[in-house]
Amino acid sequence: MDGAEIETIEGLGTQDDLHPIQAAFVDNAALQCGFCIPGMIMQSRSLLQDNPDPTEAEIRKGLSDNLCRCTGYEKIIDAVQDAAERMNSDQTVATDGGDSTHETMPCSSQKCRGESDE
Ligand code: FES
Secondary structure (H helix, E strand, C coil): CCCCCCCCHHHCCECCECCHHHHHHHHCCCCCCCCCHHHHHHHHHHHHHHCCCCCHHHHHHHCCCCCCCCCCCHHHHHHHHHHHHHHHHCCCECCCCCCCCCCECCCCCCCCCCCCCC
């Protein structure tokens, strides 16, 4: 561990300039209480650094040490796949209006479009 770097969620992005993984979690509604999300995002970062285009099975295995009591994991898997696409295409910003110079990505969920899901 001597000389090792420790990176936390606080060092990954800012409210105004989210990291693509953070943006993907927001845009895919991949959280509920949020308790597990810092670990999920940091583990996703490590996974995507080692494997920029993981399969669903590889994502599930890569995140298997992180437990979420809320989401059922489907949206988390979707978010990691979305993050991989964003990082591979250099598309980096969420829909929340960050002050970034990067292109924004429209949210596709019904709630973001102001539509009812009924
Ligand atoms: S969102 Fe609540 S534990 Fe994962």
